[in-house]
Amino acid sequence: MAYKPPFQSYQEIQNKKKNRSPMVFGVLSVLFIVAGVLLIWNWINGAGGGGFSLFQTDTPTPTTTATMPPPTNTPENTLIPTETLIPTITPTGTAAVPFEYQVQSGDSLSSIAENFGIDEIILIMVVNELRSDFLTAGQVLIIPNPDMELPTPTALPPGLRSGDVIEYMVLPGDSVQIIAEKFLSTEDGIIAENELSDSYLIFPGQILLVPYWLITPTFGPPDSTATPIVTPTP
Incomplete structure (x- = not known):
C-alpha cells in the first residue's frame, strides 16, 4: 500500500463529505415534495368523501339501537251521554174532540x-x-172541533114583555151599547143585571143577561129574528 501523507488523507475525507452533502439535500428535498403531494392529495380526496388517507382515523362503526314501538291505547268502553229528544207536537189533520x-x-x-x-x-x-x-x-x-158551528140568530120566545130578561152570547165586535140598542135595553140595565164593574169587560162567547124592551121604541118592537141566544155546542 502506498503511503499517503496525513494532510492528503484529511483532504480526501473533506472532499468526500462535500460530495455527499448535495446528494443528501437532494434526497431530503424529494422526500419533502412527495410528502407535500401526498398531503394535498389526501386533503382533496378527504373533502370528496373518500380516497387514501395519510393519517388514518378511526371510522365510527354504526350501532343498531332497538326502538320499542309506542304503546297502543286500547279504547275502553266509555258511555257517551246522549241527548234526550223532547217530542214536539205538530198539529196535523182535523181534531175529533177539543x-x-x-x-x-x-x-x-x-x-x-x-x-x-x-x-x-x-x-x-x-x-x-x-x-x-x-x-x-x-x-x-x-x-175546538172544526165541525163546531157558530151560534146563529134564534127567534125570541113569543110573549116577551117589557123588562123580561133574556140570555145573549156576546159576539166579536159586540159592546154593551150595541147589545142594549139591539134589544131596546139600557147599558145601565145590562151592567146591573150582570154585575159588571166596567161596561167594556165583555168578551166573545160570554153569556149576558139582557133586560128586554126597557125603552119605548119610536119605530116598533125589535126584530125578533135577529137574536142569537144559543150557546155553541162542540
Missing part, C-alpha cells in the same frame, strides 16, 4: 186556526172566552 194547545212564539189566532183546519177564528175566541186576538207565548188554548 184539546189543549200551548201558544208558541209567533203564533196568532189566524195561524192556529189554519194549522188545525178551523175556518172561523171566532170559534177559538168563543171557546176560550178571549176578549181580543192578542196572544202570549205559553198561553193555553182549547182548540
Whole structure:
C-alpha cells in the first residue's frame, strides 16, 4: 500500500463529505415534495368523501339501537251521554174532540186556526172566552172541533114583555151599547143585571143577561129574528 501523507488523507475525507452533502439535500428535498403531494392529495380526496388517507382515523362503526314501538291505547268502553229528544207536537189533520194547545212564539189566532183546519177564528175566541186576538207565548188554548158551528140568530120566545130578561152570547165586535140598542135595553140595565164593574169587560162567547124592551121604541118592537141566544155546542 502506498503511503499517503496525513494532510492528503484529511483532504480526501473533506472532499468526500462535500460530495455527499448535495446528494443528501437532494434526497431530503424529494422526500419533502412527495410528502407535500401526498398531503394535498389526501386533503382533496378527504373533502370528496373518500380516497387514501395519510393519517388514518378511526371510522365510527354504526350501532343498531332497538326502538320499542309506542304503546297502543286500547279504547275502553266509555258511555257517551246522549241527548234526550223532547217530542214536539205538530198539529196535523182535523181534531175529533177539543184539546189543549200551548201558544208558541209567533203564533196568532189566524195561524192556529189554519194549522188545525178551523175556518172561523171566532170559534177559538168563543171557546176560550178571549176578549181580543192578542196572544202570549205559553198561553193555553182549547182548540175546538172544526165541525163546531157558530151560534146563529134564534127567534125570541113569543110573549116577551117589557123588562123580561133574556140570555145573549156576546159576539166579536159586540159592546154593551150595541147589545142594549139591539134589544131596546139600557147599558145601565145590562151592567146591573150582570154585575159588571166596567161596561167594556165583555168578551166573545160570554153569556149576558139582557133586560128586554126597557125603552119605548119610536119605530116598533125589535126584530125578533135577529137574536142569537144559543150557546155553541162542540
